[in-house]
Amino acid sequence: MIPVRGYSGARVAVLGLGRSGLATARALAAGGAEALLWDDSPEARARAEAEGFALFDLTRGNAWENVAALIVSPGIPHLYPEPNRLIARAMAAGVPIDNDIGLFFRSFATPDWDEMDVTPRVVAVTGSNGKSTTTALIHHILQVAGRPTQMAGNIGRGVFDIDPPADGEVVVLELSSYQIELARALTPDIAVFTNLSPDHLDRHGGIGGYFAAKRRLFTEGAPDRAVIGMDEAEGRFLANQIAQGAADDRVIRMSSGQKLDGPGWLVFARKGFLSEWRKGRQVASIDLRDIPGLPGAHNHQNACAAYAAARCLGLAPRLIEDALRSFEGLPHRSQLVGERGGVRFVNDSKATNADSAAKALQAFERIRWIAGGLGKDGGIAALAPHFGAVAKAYLIGHSAREFALQLGDVPHEICETMERAVARAAEEAQPGETVLLAPAAASFDQYKDFEKRGEDFADRVRALIGG
Incomplete structure (x- = not known):
């Protein structure tokens, strides 16, 4: 478990007691906060009580007095299709709204890191399709490379259920738009944007709101490196906003199905071959066509995104290729x-x-x-x-x-x-x-x-x- 930092002795409300809500409550308690738990569902409240948590009725008129923050589970809409009544009351009372992802990023680094030889890092993956496979693939590549790594977020464990990172460890997070949109802290070292297609439009008030939620990971998170899929207009717009110019290699432009040109850092798959180009020269190529765990152009896009992230972490192309070939894929995804x-x-x-x-x-x-x-x-x-x-x-x-x-x-x-x-x-x-x-x-x-x-x-x- 990673204890929440910054709220010791404070009263922090938690709305929504599913997996992430209960994990957040445990992490708040471990960090010395008083967690005030509530869920509209009697079954969810019963599960919290079974763990020994005390419930706090956030529907009461004076519920928000002396509350330092409200932590909202990702499944609860806060603004669209209509404002959540409890979140609206918290905002009216001036209570800051956050979620477990925001708490994670403000709590991840600790003074223990001063004694480490290699600072732990976070790779965060978002997008409409392929983000689970891309996340699992990056995690797999790191495992094959012998690098300490954990995987969490919208896949596997909740962010507060992972262990405190070891020296040089890489935590790979899959983050949905629901998780990104409310987080008050977003500081990944490497951020990956796979693609964008219409989804969750009611929740975000349309495609623009959906893209805006994804975009926060890059524009407010300010990652050291950003891997951006270029196969939709939104990805091209995002890369343009982040990069200082065509040769800015802090942005790795990525595609499946088209050859990318330019002086920057490019990773693309075309006719089944992955290519990496830097400063106008090809530096690596991988034949993806016979890799059974990555069939089809959409998985070739996932391979490009994972390859680019792994290269940002300093891994060699040959090692990444070996890891791609041993990847068995995720259940229920090709x-x-x-x-x-x-x-x-x-x-x-x-x-x-x-x-x-x-x-x-x-x-x-x-x-x-x-x-x-x-x-x-x-x-x-x-x-x-x-x-x-x-x-x-x-x-x-x-x-x-x-x-x-x-x-x-x-x-x-x-x-x-x-x-x-x-x-x-x-x-x-x-x-x-x-x-x-x-x-x-x-x-x-x-x-x-x-x-x-x-x-x-x-x-x-x-x-x-x-x-």
Whole structure:
């Protein structure tokens, strides 16, 4: 655990008692603060009491007297689609609003660091798609290199559940827009922006607010190095705002699918080859095409982002290449579950929207596509340019019939359940084809979350192929 610094003897309110809220409460107590805990959910309050925490009703009229700060869990909207009533009352009382990420950055460095040979560092990764894989890949590269490292944030452990860093350790954080937008301190050593596509628009008041939340990590965080994806206008804008000129190598421009030019530090993947250029000269190249844990252009973008971050940390290209080849991928993200008779079975349950499903459809040539669930606005209409790769679609869940109408001439079958979809796709698949779960929809109609959906797919595939 990392104790919270700066609030010893102070009363600090914590709103939201999920994983991050309870971890924050423990860290506040360890740092000598009096944590005042509240959640609208009786079940969440009961879990806090079971841990020995006292509850404090923040709905009371005098609740904000002598409160030094309000720490808000990332899942609680504070401004859009409408102001949260308790957060609004705290602001009216002049109580500063923060979250666990802000507390982490103000508490991470300690006087013990003066005795270390190499100061610990933080790499923070954000973006719309690929940030989990990129975070895990950076962590994996560091492990292969023998560097002490921990991974936390929106993946793995909460930021306050990690151990105090050792000499020379690198903490790799995945940070969502929810986590970045309220943090009052943001000081990563290296920050990574993978890409941007519309998501969480209600929460942020539109695409501009969503981008603004991501942008804070770079413009307010002032990292020593910034790896910026250049495949959308927002990334190009962000790189332009940070860099002092085209040759400023504090900004590493990164892309998948286009060759980047210029005198600066560039990392890009094109036709399956990753290239690093500095000062107008190529310094390294890696063939990504046969790396099983990183299929498709979207994973090549992840590889570029992780490669660039690792280079910022001083790792050699050959060592990074070896680590890329041993990376097995994350569960539910282009995860190869198994193979039978020349047919691959891939679990991309994390593809919960059309944009991420499009990347999955582009990663394979001939696909038996399992899709459906609780569809989002627009359904799968935006995926029409990628339907050519689909040999047949097997539709499940609430939006199965809606998706069927949007498939046009693409062969499809309404299967309703994962059990039937996997059985039918496996029965009809031919050698060289891929049975791909890329739902393009949320999971909540049939599953607790996308992880449970992916686990169901993987379990049924393994039962079928004997893996």
